[in-house]
Amino acid sequence: MTVLAEIAQAVIDGDQTRVGDLTRRALGEGIHPKTVLDDGLVAGMNVVGDRFREHEIFLPDVLLAARAMYAGLDELRPLLAQEGIPSIGKVVIGTVQGDLHDIGKNLVGIMLKGAGFEVIDLGHDVAPERMVDTAVEQGAAVIGMSALLTTTMSVMGEVVALLKARNLDGKIRTVVGGAPVDDAFARRIGADAYGFDAANAVDVVKRLVGRA
Amino acid sequence: MRPLGERLRTGEVLVADGAIGTMLFQRGLKPGAAPESVTLERPAVLEEIAGLYRDAGADILTTNTFGASPLRLALHGLDGETEAVNREAVRAARRAADGRAYVAGSCGPCGRLLEPYGDVAAAEVLDGFRRQIAALVEAGVDAVIVETMTDLTEATLAVRAARETAADLPVLATMTFDPTPRGFFTVMGVSVAAAAAGLAEAGVTAVGSNCGNGTDQMIAIARAFRAATALPLVIQPNAGLPRTDGGETVYDETPAFMAERAAALLDAGVSVIGGCCGTTPEHIRAIRAAVNGRAPRP
Numbered sequence: 397m398t399v400l401a402e403i404a405q406a407v408i409d410g411d412q413t414r415v416g417d418l419t420r421r422a423l424g425e426g427i428h429p430k431t432v433l434d435d436g437l438v439a440g441m442n443v444v445g446d447r448f449r450e451h452e453i454f455l456p457d458v459l460l461a462a463r464a465m466y467a468g469l470d471e472l473r474p475l476l477a478q479e480g481i482p483s484i485g486k487v488v489i490g491t492v493q494g495d496l497h498d499i500g501k502n503l504v505g506i507m508l509k510g511a512g513f514e515v516i517d518l519g520h521d522v523a524p525e526r527m528v529d530t531a532v533e534q535g536a537a538v539i540g541m542s543a544l545l546t547t548t549m550s551v552m553g554e555v556v557a558l559l560k561a562r563n564l565d566g567k568i569r570t571v572v573g574g575a576p577v578d579d580a581f582a583r584r585i586g587a588d589a590y591g592f593d594a595a596n597a598v599d600v601v602k603r604l605v606g607r608a
Numbered sequence: 609m610r611p612l613g614e615r616l617r618t619g620e621v622l623v624a625d626g627a628i629g630t631m632l633f634q635r636g637l638k639p640g641a642a643p644e645s646v647t648l649e650r651p652a653v654l655e656e657i658a659g660l661y662r663d664a665g666a667d668i669l670t671t672n673t674f675g676a677s678p679l680r681l682a683l684h685g686l687d688g689e690t691e692a693v694n695r696e697a698v699r700a701a702r703r704a705a706d707g708r709a710y711v712a713g714s715c716g717p718c719g720r721l722l723e724p725y726g727d728v729a730a731a732e733v734l735d736g737f738r739r740q741i742a743a744l745v746e747a748g749v750d751a752v753i754v755e756t757m758t759d760l761t762e763a764t765l766a767v768r769a770a771r772e773t774a775a776d777l778p779v780l781a782t783m784t785f786d787p788t789p790r791g792f793f794t795v796m797g798v799s800v801a802a803a804a805a806g807l808a809e810a811g812v813t814a815v816g817s818n819c820g821n822g823t824d825q826m827i828a829i830a831r832a833f834r835a836a837t838a839l840p841l842v843i844q845p846n847a848g849l850p851r852t853d854g855g856e857t858v859y860d861e862t863p864a865f866m867a868e869r870a871a872a873l874l875d876a877g878v879s880v881i882g883g884c885c886g887t888t889p890e891h892i893r894a895i896r897a898a899v900n901g902r903a904p905r906p
Contacts, residue, residue: 451788454797459725494640496683499721521640546850546857547633548640581852 399425400436403468407440410460412467419468429475433512437468441510449595455503462506469509483514485605488531489540490522491574492551497544500574503594504540511598524554531568537605540597541587543574552577553585560586569604573597612668612710612750613778616814616840616879621899624668624712624844624882625661626892632657632672642684644676644693651700658704664889665896668880669709670753671697673744674716677736679728683719691743698747712751712780713744715766722761733762737769745774753842754781756819756884758794760806767810778813780842780880784820785829792829800829804836816842819884822849822861823869830876840879847886859886863894870898 397405399422406414415437422432444461447453489505491498498520505515516534518526531539539559543549552572559565569588572581582590589604591597615622632643635653646653658669676694678687686693694713701711718736720728741752752770757763763781770779783803785792792800800817807815815837817829826845833841847859847866866883873881881899883891 451786451790451793454793455795456725456797459721494638496640496719545640546852549852576850576852576857578851 400427400432400439403432403436404440404443407437407461407464407468408443410457410464412460412464415464416467416471419471423471423475429472429479430481432468433472433476437465437472438510438512441465441507445507445510445595445598449593455499458503458506462510465510484512484607485538485601486514486516486534486536487538487540487601488516488518488527488534488536489542490518490527491520491542491544492548492555493521493523494551495543495545495548496520497574498542500544500594501540501542504542504573504591504597507594507598508540508601511602513601524551524558527555528558528562528564528568532564536568538569538571538601540571540573540591540601542572543577546576549574549576549581552587556586571597571600571604609707609710613776613813616778619840619879621874621878621902622667622880623665623892623896623899624842624880625658625664625666625670626883626887626889627885628657628670628672628674630886631660631888642675642681642686643672644681644686644697645684647672647693647697647700648689651696654697654700655704658701660889661892662704662706662709664893666882666892667709668712668751668882669701669705670712670714670882671701671744671749672714673697673740674714674755675719677715677718677740679718679720679733679736680716690739694740694743695747698744698749702748710750711748712753713741713749715740715744715752715754715770716756717758717762722759730761730765734765734769737766738773741766741769741773745777749777751778751780751813754779754812757781757783758798759796760794760798760803763803764806764810767807767812771811779811780814780816781807781810781812782816782818782842782844783807785817786820787825787828792825792832800832801836804833804839808837808839812839814840814842814879816844816878816880818842818844818882819846822846823866823873827869827872827876830873830878834877841877842880842882843873843878844882844884845887846884847888847891850886861886861891863888863891866891867894867898870895871902874899874902
C-alpha cells in the first residue's frame, strides 16, 4: 500500500495518531502537500461519506474519521498556505437564529472540510446579519444554513432576502438543510439549493461553486 | 388506580399522550425558546394540554421535562432552575391527571455528544440525569420515561439514574431509529436488538421507540423489538414525517389512519401506544377507541 492509501485507510479507521504520523512521513518522502490532501485525507473522507450515506457506518465512525482527518490537516495547513494553494472554496455555515440544534450542521461542516472546503462555522443561533456579514468579510462563496425546528426555518428566508437587499444574490449562493426543510421550501424562499443530508450537501456546494 | 408497573407486567394495553411541543408553539411559545420556560411562566398552559390528552382517554400523561436535564437547560441559561422546572411540570400534569391518569416524567437527551465522540464526560451526564430525575421523583411521578435517545450509553445512564433514585418506579425507555437497508439503526449506530439488550440490562420496565418515524415504520420497529425481548413494548409514532406546505408544517397521518394501524401495533405485542410529533388529542382519542374495541389479550 502506498503511503497515501495508508493515510486514506487511517482516516477511514479513525486513527488520529496514525494519520498524523503517516502525513509527516508522506511529506518527508517529498510528496506534495496538495497531493497528500487530495489523495490521502480527502480520499479517505470521501469513502467515509459514501459509507455513511449508504448507512454502512454511523455518526460515531464519521466523528472519529473527522478527528483523524483534522490531525492530518493540521500538518498540511501551514505548508498549503506557504505555497499559496487555495481551498476549493470558502463556506460559511450555521444553525439559524432561534435554533440550538447543531449536530446536523456540524456533520455538514466535517464533510465539507473533508471535501477540501474552508469552513467558517458560526455555531448555532446565528442572526441573518451575522451570516451575511461574515460571508462578505471572509469572501465566502456559499452560506449553508441549518434548522431543525419548523418555527425557525423561516429565518433562512430572511438570510436570502438580506443577500438580495444588498445585491449579493448570485454572488454569495445559499444552501439550506435540516429535518423540516425540503426542496420545495428552498425554492419558495429563493435559496439556491437544498441538501437532503450531509453528504448530499457537499455535492450541492460543489455544484454551486462549479467544482462538481 | 393500580400501580402502573403492575399493569404493564400483566400485559395490559395502555394509551399514552401525544405531542406537547407543537401544542406549546400553538400557544405562543417563541421559536428557539425552551419549551421548559413555559413551565415556570405559564404552568396553566401545561395543565390545559395535559387535560386535553386526559379527556381524549390517555392513561399516561407525560411531563413537559424532555429538555429539563441541567446540561440541556444550560443552553437556555435555565440550569439553575432544574429543580423548579421539573417539580412544577409534574405538579401541572398531576393536577390535569386528577387521579384518572398516571404521570410519567420525561427525560430526553442532554443535547451534547458523549466522549469520545463529543465533549461531555459520562459522569457529568449521569450527574445531570440524577439531578433531574431526583426532582421528578420527589414531585411524585408514577414512572420515568427516557425518550428519543440515539446513544445507548446516554440512554443507559438515564435509566441508571432513575433506578438509583427510585428502585420501585417503572422506567420506560424509547430510542429513535432510522430505516436502513440492513434494518433499523439510530444515527449513532444502535440496532433494535442492541437497544433491547442494553436497556434490559440497565433495568428498564419497558422498551420501545418514539419519534423519527410514522406508524407503518413503527410497526416494523415494534416487531423487531418483539423478536429481541420479552419486555413490555412502548411505541409512540409521529403522525407521519413532517413536510412543509405553503410555509406550514404538515403531518399527514390522520387520527383515523393511526387508529386503524393501531391494530397492527397491538398484534406486534405493544403494551403502551402513544404519539410523538404531530399527534394531537384527536389522534389519541381515535387510538383510545381502537384499543377499547379490541378483545383483551389472552
